Amino acid sequence: MLTLSRACGRLLAGVALALAAPAARAEIPDGTVKIGVLTDLSGFASDSTGEGSVVAARLAVEDFRKEQPKLQVEVIQSDHQNKPDIGSSTARRWIAQERVDAILDVPFSSVALAVQEVVRDSRAAFIASGPGTSDLTGPKCSPNTVHWTYDTWALAHGTALALLRAGKTRWFFLTADYAFGHALEADAAAVVKAEGGTITGNVRHPTAAADFSSFLLQAQGSRAQVIALANAVGDTVNSVKQAAEFGITSGGQDLAALLMQLSDVHAIGLKDAQGLYLTEGFYWDANPGTRAFADRFAARMKGRRPTANQAGVYAGTLDYLRAVAAADSTDGRVVVAKMKERPTRDPLFGDGMVREDGRHVHDMYLFQVKAPGESAAPWDYYKRVQTIPAAEAFRPLADGRCPLVRAGK
Structure with a gap:
């Protein structure tokens, strides 16, 4: 039979054991x-x-x-x-x-x-x-x-800087008329100007546009070396397809998609997307x-x-x-x-x-879409042009105006 002191001791030990239970059970x-x-x-x-x-x-x-x-x-x-x-x-x-x-x-x-x-x-x-x-x-x-x-900074800087340093200095922007498109254009335009390039013009289109003909004719007539697409998903797919119909790339102008994913290239097809430049952080192959x-x-x-x-x-x-x-x-x-x-x-x-x-900071890559004859298998769409080191791929920490950085948190 337990004495009172022994019982109290066991009770206190049990309480202490309960309080010392693994944090995983308390926190998770x-x-x-x-x-x-x-x-x-x-x-x-x-x-x-x-x-x-x-x-x-x-x-x-x-x-x-x-x-x-x-x-x-x-x-x-x-x-x-x-x-x-x-x-x-x-x-x-x-x-x-x-x-x-x-x-x-x-x-x-x-x-x-x-x-x-x-x-x-x-x-x-x-x-x-x-x-x-x-x-x-x-x-x-x-x-x-x-x-x-x-992010928009990484995409715009990755593509623009690589092409500018390759001597492609005259740019025209075809931009989706909403905040995301404006940000892509602004970030890329800043690089063009900083590197001594020239912006020959720009045009803005509504989202989910079906007909890009008037916008592409302006881009074609600008004599820009690079037509930069500051849009996304369906708008990018449609503008690239219609650019092929107008013979823009075959006429010597380059298309640069400031945001394009593998699924977009798949939807366009290599015949129309070939030669297009884009920046990504990952490629499956x-x-x-x-x-x-x-x-x-x-x-x-x-x-x-x-x-x-x-x-x-x-x-x-x-x-x-x-x-x-x-x-x-x-x-x-x-x-x-x-x-x-x-x-x-x-x-x-x-x-x-x-x-x-x-x-999150990691390497980014400038890719060019392969021609149909260069593709060896389904989904074999990209060839790497340049690796953009992590230290250069994203906006400098001091330039972001993040309150956490200013506060030192």
Whole structure:
């Protein structure tokens, strides 16, 4: 029979043991992390993001479980329909009611900026792969956000600087008339001017335009060496196809797409897209690691190869989950801070790092689309022209006006 003193001792020991329970159970309820892929499942960016982004996240989870088999990961998905109000309301519901720990992908800058504001004051993290706006790591940066794959600054500077240094100094801009298109044009135009080039003109078109003939005739008549397409997805596809009909590239002018994904080239076809220049951070056929991932992806996507956006979902998800395990927490600010503490490495983007402003930094590449005769197999579309080192690929930290950097956080 226990004496009172011994009973009290055991009680106190039990309390102490309970208080000393592993932080994983306190910080990661039930040892489970819940991530939500918020993407375009039905609109005109669904080929470059969409279901492929969901598959990429699931592949990252599979690989993470090999490293941390005791930590469970649940993946959910939703279609934001390219509408900021739907994106923000979904993010709010996920965080408040469904206990989602991280939101992934979110193509379209307007939707991403709306989601970022919801996440900012929460305990969730936002790992953005799909959006392009550099404001996510600039004036609107958040301690809860990591921007992984690309942004308007990287795309515009990568393509413009390489072509300018190759002697292509006269530029004309064909630009989508909304904030994203304006940002692409402004970033590229700044490089053209800084390098002593000339802007021979520009024209702006509405989104989802069907007829680009009048815009392309202006570009053709400008005698520019480079016609820069500051647009995206369907608008880029249509403008490239119609440029081929007008004989623009065969007439000696170069087309430079300031935002183009592998799925866009696939939709255009090599006959019309051949010779086009673009900047990307990932290409499926770059090395054995990217090819192995592409084979796994293709097995679930009816033979399709991953885009850079989808690759970014994989890499961002994997690094987020590794940081969760390292921090023993799902608190968004804690996890993002952990992501910033150490270098990143994965088979798709290689070596990289997450900066103070939340920008993931890695090598970018200038590609040129192959001619049909150069392509050896389906989805064999790019040839590498130049590697842009990570240190040069993204906007300098001091130029972004991110409050986190100014505050030294």
